[in-house]
Amino acid sequence: MKAQNKVLLMFLLLFSVVFGGTLGYMAVEKMAFLDALYMTIITISTVGFREVHYLSASGKMFTILLIFTGLFIAAFAVTVVTSFVIEGEFRFILRRRMMEKNVSNLKAHYIICGAGETGHYIVDQFKKRKVPFVVLETDPAKVEQIIEQGSLAILGDATVEEDLLKAGIKRATGLLCCLSNDADNVFTVLTARELNSNLFIVSRAIDDKADLKLIKAGANKTVSPNEIGGVRMASLVLRPAVVSFLDVITRAGGMTIDLEEVSIGKGSALDGISLSEARIPEQTGLIVMAVKRSSDETRINPGPDCTLQAKDALIVLGQEEQVEKLKMLAR
8 A cells, every 4th residue: 555545544544533432422421522522532642631521331341442443543653654754765765776876887978967947958858869867966856856757867066076976977978067157067067077088068158258267167068048049039030031941841741850960980881982972861861961070170061072981970950760770871
């Protein structure tokens, strides 16, 4: 039986014995309702106050029965409350240990610092693409919510080195810092870079000058939600057709189409051949929008003679199933 049901049963039994005892005294001893209720309460609580009047033999037998019933209810109540508390604590400890074990097994994962609105959008994208991650958050309620949704989360402070180590920062591939103020973001980036020099760090920048401080602290990239939101809002008014172009095509025919990035592996079927030889549109149905070289050079709308190389990143437009086909070719 669930703990909530046990608590409900406990209150139901308590009400029943009070109700039954009151009716019993009214029937056996011909007491008034208030006197019968008083006798029932002092009997089942065993406080030992004086009876309303001397009891008859039948009244004494009824009182003995009521006392034993009250003791049974009390014992049951203690068991339920104790079980409710202990089981809750046990579940919490067990869940925390399971979480720590799962996090300790993570490799090449991402650490999301902060579970605010920005953090939730990141979590949704990572879950959609099945990318391993763990969230580091100071609010217990938010941590519990993320865990209930089936994701890994740790209660901790991203600015504290020990908590970053618990999140497996030395084994992580990247860190996304989206805390509520720039000072915490800078300190977290600085600490994370010291713990893992190979970490790819993306940080939120709230103030317009914070990006320079974050880059100096060790961030690879910075993102300003305020700037992005402002530019998009202005563009929707000034260049609505251009801004809404991708929004329109991603909803065409009820299909979900996204821009995706696929890296070319060394020795894969695409390594060392041209786009015309790769025949990506014919094999996958994707549109190749750009090729980003390992040297950070980007070729927009590459021609058929563009030679693909290992570690190049193909920027393609298409559906998730089509992207998976390209990933198979690029491995």
